Amino acid sequence: MNGALPFIAAAALLALVLGFLARRGKDMTLEQWTVGGRGFGAIFVFLLLAGEIYTTFTFLGGSGYAYGKGAPAYYILAYGTLAYVLSYFMLPPIWRYAKENRLYSQSDFFVHKYDSPALGVLVAIVDIVALIPYLVLQFKGLGIIVDVAGYGAISPTLAIWIGAIIVAAYVMVSGVHGSAWTSVAKDSLILGIVIFLGIYLPYHYYGGLGSMFTAIEQAKPGFTTLPPHGESLWWFSSTVLLTALGFYMWPHTFGSIYTARSATVIRKNAIVLPLYQLILLFVFFVGFAATLQVPGLTGSNIDLALFKLSVKTFDPWFVGVIGATGVLTALVPGSMILMTAATLIANNLYRAVNPSANDEQISRLAKILVPLVALVAVFFTLKGGETIVALLLMGYSFVTQLFPALVLSLARRNVATREGAAAGIIAGVATVAAVSLTGVNFRTLSWLPIQIQDLNIGIVALAVNVVVLIVVSLTMRLVAAPTHAPAE
Amino acid sequence: MRSIRWLAIVPFLALLVGPFFVNRATPLILGLPFLLAWIVAWILITSLIMAVIYAADPANREDEP
Structure with missing residues (x-):
């Protein structure tokens, strides 16, 4: 005591x-x-x-x-x-x-x-x-x-x-x-x-x-x-x-x-x-x-x-x-x-x-x-x-992948479809996981300009997410057009 | 008055772009390294900006207080 x-x-x-x-x-x-x-x-x-x-x-x-x-x-x-x-x-x-x-x-x-x-x-x-x-x-x-x-x-x-x-x-x-x-x-x-x-x-x-x-x-x-x-x-x-x-x-x-x-x-x-x-x-x-x-x-x-x-x-x-x-x-x-x-x-x-x-x-x-x-x-x-910060950053990157689908859904006319939202989230999370598991970051890609090498690798996951979301959403809309009702 | 909402962009510029111009230790401001003082100052200003936006926002008069 x-x-x-x-x-x-x-x-x-x-x-x-x-x-x-x-x-x-x-x-x-x-x-x-x-x-x-x-x-x-x-x-x-x-x-x-x-x-x-x-x-x-x-x-x-x-x-x-x-x-x-x-x-x-x-x-x-x-x-x-x-x-x-x-x-x-x-x-x-x-x-x-x-x-x-x-x-x-x-x-x-x-x-x-x-x-x-x-x-x-x-x-x-x-x-x-x-x-x-x-x-x-x-x-x-x-x-x-x-x-x-x-x-x-x-x-x-x-x-x-x-x-x-x-x-x-x-x-x-x-x-x-x-x-x-x-x-x-x-x-x-x-x-x-x-x-x-x-x-x-x-x-x-x-x-x-x-x-x-x-x-x-x-x-x-x-x-x-x-x-x-x-x-x-x-x-x-x-x-x-x-x-x-x-x-x-x-x-x-x-x-x-x-x-x-x-x-x-x-x-x-x-x-x-x-x-x-x-x-x-x-x-x-x-x-x-x-x-x-x-x-x-x-x-x-x-x-x-x-x-x-x-x-x-x-x-x-x-x-x-x-x-x-x-x-x-x-x-x-x-x-x-x-x-x-x-x-x-x-x-x-x-x-x-x-x-x-x-x-x-x-x-x-x-x-x-x-x-x-x-x-x-x-x-x-x-x-x-693992250290405290490292653990948190991984979780952080995961939940950040929900941001695009969420923000788009707040708009009066949501451009994202459910398939697009799901595909974007999956692609983003998969990118985060791949990056975390393989330890890749921009610094390992030494041909990149020095400024880009220092960027947070999470940017890539988010970009992949948004691109996939948009491509899949547009494709689904074209396929289903013209009767497809936008997801609220 | 809705245009006053655009003030909200200022903290983003100050905290994302601003550091590129103020990444220095001296002069110390109130004992703080210059970069840290810059960030702290912008936290104070941000709070002020949000108060202005709040005061001008008609939505806050529609809801209950």
Whole structure:
């Protein structure tokens, strides 16, 4: 037993209690469980959307990226901002359509817009394949945090099991209400802790922000600007654009739009969320402070930078408080992902096979699936390697492939047909998979100009996707002309 | 007033094209390397732009507040 553990345990307990209390006064139908009865106001929607931004990826990965690579980490600040600008225009029509048609999941949206349950199955599969690494990422982060902040008293494996059980329990009981309530605790803690660390550490070690960045530039020239090659300006712009487009394609983020009470709630959030992003700046400060103070972390260990520096600087009890915050950054997004994955399997895979199932049966099945999905994620967490950022990027590329078919479906006259949408998604996902598995990138094609070599390879997948979508859609329209009715 | 929506393009230009012109460490602005300060400044401006678009958007008066 050490000074840090009580705080970490308290965070886990708090999540469990809040998660259970959130159920009070609600009749847990599928609509309440998965989209909060479509009755959340600006604050809860804000917390859900913000809750998905401040995950272990930002807490550990963000500081780790700044620590290990410097300026390329800035991309995280930029893509969120652009995604929020897009959200102002893109999300209200999605929300309205979802409300009118009583949709529960992202996959439902495609089913209705393209009048094709088969397309829904395809989307659900892409979603689930992307969600599992995201959940694994949260569990992995949880293990790291409890291990380091608890001074090794609890093994990562035990921590992951405990975390998975807590999340699965409160998701089964309270669904999205549990996520919203635990978000309140998480966001207050993270706001306080990250801003404190981001201000205190640079002053403590360097006497201020300016002197910290000056010292870093002296020790590592060019560390606070983008390098001429590799993660260069071309890499930066292409990555920011791609991730901004993919941002709301994550099924759990997409699903939290459905919880909104009105479209205005969503538009208001587009004003506030860019500002809230700035918390990430303080996360970066921690990472930068660590570069010269706890040097030597490489590979996937860069994710430990924040905690290594904290352990070096603070008393165990305070490391415990930071650890407690970290635990919540894993549990809250974990709960959203878990609920979304279970809903997708029950509502979009099972219902496709058994269309006569009613909402009550789907609801019961979704809740039963929660612990099973958690179990699968725990299995991959304990088995897998890879660094946090690498895992996330692959999932990100997958869900980004849904963007073209989605955006086109919002137009008054959709040029894409269901066949085109499906073919585009399949081609895009196949490209991502091929690229990830073979390790090809533009840099291996040395005959290309240097600027193109640095582009994010995801651009190719998206381009393939769009081309296939258009060609197949036009072909289908020509074949079926002139009677073919456009998919809404 | 709908044309004010086109302001939303500005953050894209600032954050996707802008860095090509400001990829430098100095001068430090409020202690931040110049490129980082540029990004932070544009996050603040973006929020402002979205507030202007929101205020001018008739859709927000049709819905409940």
